[in-house]
Amino acid sequence: MSNSVMRILAVAATAMGLAGPAAAFEPSRNVDMIVPASAGGGTDLNARTIAEVIKSDQLAKSSFQVINRPGGSGAVAFSYAATKAGDDHMLMPIAIGQIISSYALDWEVKGKDMTPIATVANDEFFLGALKGRFKDANEAIEAAKSGKITFGSSQKGNSDHLAYLLLNKHANTKFRYVQFGGSGEVMSALLGKHVDVGLFNPSEFVGQVRAGTVVPLASFSTERMPGELWKDVPTLAELGYPEVVAAETRVVLGPPKMDEAAVAYYENLLRRVTETDRWKTDYVERNNLSPMFLGAKETQDFLAEVIDRRVPVFKEAGF
């Protein structure tokens, strides 16, 4: 083999090497969507909607199959993902609360070990109370300084709990945390006057708000939520507590060490999913979510902000 041939081969090899990252990644087999929760919950619905939209709008050639891996409020799925490091055919749609839990509850595998791909929707948090119980959020916050006002919520070491801790810390309140088995039980307790305020996602109490039995006092978001029912509800930031920000943000992660080209592919795919009409009306609107999209890099920064700036409040509170 002559020298020149070698040189040409070398050039060709380099060129191919350079072209490598540009050569778009395409899944070569079925993509597993690992849901870290049982069938029927919010995360499961999110995953199934993504898979459904990809299929019905033909956004990808390979098929996306939803697999539920519940257990340990997400720890089981995280441990499983750690064994799949570098697998480019696995996605994990997740609620940010589970990423928070991985730190607050100190799981072996934590949120930052995963590869961030995209943020696809936001489920806001509201503070709700029975109509007539408090005039507005300020009155509730003042009353809570006595330490006698109870705050119903459904999980510890999660985003609900984070919202509670941030409120108590920055508004100087002493709300009493009361834990229930789910948001339905919180609503029962609120309606039955067993607790004073409760933390709800819009979909969890929109029926009561429309009927006027329960009043949304304030939201934990950065901006007011649009819509007739919500536009007059102030954010806690507006009321003077800019650090009290929390929501059940819906994120899609990949296993640790996912290839960059694959991340770019899925990021683009999920962007297209969130741009479809079906996603906007059938999923976001109907479930009273807020539209939101962040790419891989922005999701990484966003998660880092939550983990580094907000999660330490668990330790401060002695949790």
Place this chain on the structure above:
Amino acid sequence: MTEILSLLGSGFAVALTPTNLMYATIGAAMGLIVGAMPGIGSLAGIALLLPLTFKLDPTGAIIMLAALYYANMYGGSFSAILLNIPGDSPAVMTAVDGYKLTRAGKAGKALFTAIVASMIGGTIGMVILTVMGPLLADVGLRFGPAEMAAVIVLAFTSIGWLLGESPAKGGLATALGLMLACVGVDLARGGSRFAFGLPDLMSGITFVPLVIGMFGFSQVMILMKDFRSQGQDRGLADVGRETLSIRRSVLSRQEFLRILPTAGKSGLLGTFVGVLPGAGATMAAFLCYVLEKRTGRDGARLGEGVYEGVAAPEAGNNAAAAGTFAPLLSLGIPGGGTTAVLLGGLMMWGLTPGPLLFSEQPEFCWGLIASMYVGNIICVFVAIAMIPFVTNILRVPVRIVAPVITAVCVVGAYSVDNTMFDVVVMLAAGLVGFFLTQYAYPTAPLLLAFVLAPILERSSSAAFEISGGSVSIFYESPIALGFLLVIAAICLAPPALKAARGLRRTKQPGE
């Protein structure tokens, strides 16, 4: 009342359209199948079917899903009675007497009892739902954490009646159930306890694999042991040469009259339990069984394989399934996991569950309620038609049926959460269950403690969180105080009566 009747009438007009009738039938058939398969409960069944219904109109869709939900309560009893494997957790208590009836060659009648009792219980639940749904939901709201804790303590007190011949053995089984229930989430801190660093144990031991192991897999081992010692290969039960026809399964007038009061009582209690926040059909079935054991005419024989033992839990769980619709429809509050998924469905179809649902969507609400009457009748016919087919399994020789049940146990345990860990749990539970049964330790108290303990822990800790650690919350609430007084009366009455009788007896000779 006339208004309710006319609204219900318009509901029947909706429910009896051919399309909606078809949806109810499809839902009922699927519910029976899903219910009969161990491991796949109504929750998973509805969650999987839900995405397929988005294109249907909401009324048709919920008619189908609701049918799947209550038909599930019928289906769960099939495998419980025939194979001692409860198809769904509310059928656990059905297996206790149901399987004993099967071994005694009365499988057909046991199944028929389950179906008829389910129908009676379900209908009672629906009548109550129709007449006083919103009122009932309001009663449910009065049960806060303190009141729920008192109810559960009452249920725990009643475990004593399930203990069987040896109270010591029953007590040990109860304690074992409590210990197993402690594994998993530490409610006070949100972290895990007794998980030994295993992620799979972090949210606790799953109920379904435990039940499948304790009942089903241990049964396989017992079958194999008997098979070896007897050395002859027979079917599960001595069904004789005759075919098990529907006619031979129909209860006699006398038998029917025996289960009628049982089913009625259980229907009332079950509906009420279904309305309570966080209770559910499994607890309803347990409590109805206990009630029958305590107050039934033949209560003492429950557990030996009597029809009342099948009728009580079956009527109870169907009534509870109807009861959970009261808070769901009138307040938009799900009573349990399955109704939470249905609630998600309502929103996907563009409806807003809440206090306004009845006034804004009367056609939808009354159509659903009416369809539940219709659906229950459909369930009865479909289920009865299945009796001769399913009872054929009893003819299959043990050497064939044992490996098949084993496979069903493994698949059932695996399919709950798609994890092999649950299969290990099932096998271990089977081994434990085998030895418990061999040494005459009752397994029902173990499972009852396992189901009740987490609800007790959750509600009592929430009660203390509300009161800031003071016990006053338990006696300041009239409902909680009432339950606690009943508990005191239950505990103190028998010894007091005994003492009084003793006194009289010692006096008599002196007179």
